[in-house]
Amino acid sequence: xxxxxxSANDLAVARTPEPYDALLLVSFGGPEGPDDVVxxxxxxxxxxxxxxxxxxxxxxxxxxxxxxxxINDQNRAFLAALREDFAGAGLDLPIYWGNRNWDPYLTEAVxxxxxxxVRRAACFMTSxxxxxxxxxxxxxxxxxxxxxxxxxxxxxRLRAYFNHPxxxxxxxxxxxxxxxxxxxxxRDEARLAFVTHSIPETMNAASGPRGxxxxxxxxxxxxxxxxxxxxxxxxxxxxxxVYCSRSGPPSxxxxxxxxxxxxxxxxxxxxxxxxxxxxxxxxxxMEVIWDLDTEAMATAEKVGVVxxxxxxxxxxxxxxxxxxxxxxxxxxxxxGADPERPAVGEYGACWDECQPHCCANPRGERPTLxxxxx
Numbered sequence: 584x585x586x587x588x589x590s591a592n593d594l595a596v597a598r599t600p601e602p603y604d605a606l607l608l609v610s611f612g613g614p615e616g617p618d619d620v621v622x623x624x625x626x627x628x629x630x631x632x633x634x635x636x637x638x639x640x641x642x643x644x645x646x647x648x649x650x651x652x653x654i655n656d657q658n659r660a661f662l663a664a665l666r667e668d669f670a671g672a673g674l675d676l677p678i679y680w681g682n683r684n685w686d687p688y689l690t691e692a693v694x695x696x697x698x699x700x701v702r703r704a705a706c707f708m709t710s711x712x713x714x715x716x717x718x719x720x721x722x723x724x725x726x727x728x729x730x731x732x733x734x735x736x737x738x739x740r741l742r743a744y745f746n747h748p749x750x751x752x753x754x755x756x757x758x759x760x761x762x763x764x765x766x767x768x769x770r771d772e773a774r775l776a777f778v779t780h781s782i783p784e785t786m787n788a789a790s791g792p793r794g795x796x797x798x799x800x801x802x803x804x805x806x807x808x809x810x811x812x813x814x815x816x817x818x819x820x821x822x823x824x825v826y827c828s829r830s831g832p833p834s835x836x837x838x839x840x841x842x843x844x845x846x847x848x849x850x851x852x853x854x855x856x857x858x859x860x861x862x863x864x865x866x867x868x869m870e871v872i873w874d875l876d877t878e879a880m881a882t883a884e885k886v887g888v889v890x891x892x893x894x895x896x897x898x899x900x901x902x903x904x905x906x907x908x909x910x911x912x913x914x915x916x917x918x919g920a921d922p923e924r925p926a927v928g929e930y931g932a933c934w935d936e937c938q939p940h941c942c943a944n945p946r947g948e949r950p951t952l953x954x955x956x957x
Contacts, residue, residue: 605704612682613652689728719942722951740953743933749905757893769856779863781826827874850886
């Protein structure tokens with residue numbers, strides 16, 4: 584009986600967000616209407632010398648959906664879900680939102696936090712993996728935002744979460760659900776195509792503290808999902824890691840194969856069905872609804888392969904709760920505790936602070952936040 588108060592106190596301490604007094608949702612951003620498309624793409628490609636005519640061409644997939652990216656609405660829904668989750672867990676912490684490339688911009692979010700008296704915020708990024716474009720570039724943008732705001736709070740990036748159970752379990756269940764929707768004659772022999780955003784090979788080689796983390800992390804998740812599907816269905820489905828959304832000049836090697844090329848290969852091999860699992864995306868980004876749901880589905884129909892697309896984590900309660908768990912985990916570590924760091928698969932839990940050389944900027948070093956000082 585005497586241990587109960589201590590246990591209750593220990594539990595309360597484990598659930599406190601101190602030293603953090605806010606959470607910042609950090610995302611990519613996207614156009615909200617046709618007039619936003621080219622200015623948005625100019626933001627994304629600034630400094631690369633891409634002609635406006637090419638940006639208009641690239642923007643066609645946005646115009647196909649009325650000039651609007653789905654990502655901002657998805658973030659608004661995710662914010663609402665986060666606030667509901669925090670409230671349900673008794674966590675009284677304000678949540679802000681800032682984008683790299685469109686309104687609301689990171690600088691605006693940091694300005695608002697400073698005005699509200701926020702001193703230190705944890706940053707959750709809507710990108711689960713390590714690479715320059717999916718991690719370090721966000722850290723550079725955070726540094727830019729803080730540098731431009733007097734009295735800005737300290738910002739700490741929460742760790743990469745590609746192998747956190749709160750992300751993995753929704754991916755597994757979505758894969759199982761898609762397989763169950765296939766015609767019975769194709770179900771057991773269907774292939775699994777795990778899809779992520781392609782990046783230059785040199786960017787992958789520089790990703791993570793020892794290089795090649797981007798591909799290694801994706802493969803770690805893919806292996807885990809395939810095994811869990813086998814445990815549920817009794818079938819180990821043939822599978823591959825494939826890519827979408829390649830850009831840049833043809834002379835620069837990017838990660839391959841492209842999902843459309845992969846579908847042609849499956850057809851040549853006589854494969855009857857495939858489930859595309861978008862493990863590179865946390866919600867139905869433009870890369871999902873255009874590259875997969877539109878272009879890849881058209882390719883599958885053309886080559887005669889039955890194709891389904893598994894759902895993204897989106898608003899799955901386990902994924903939403905994961906953000907709170909990552910926040911409390913990091914808060915405990917900052918207070919000097921040794922918190923449990925959930926991770927599945929062989930890769931292990933990712934680091935809280937990046938090494939100076941981690942995910943190097945291919946165009947030269949810039950100031951970053953969330954890393955170990957040199």
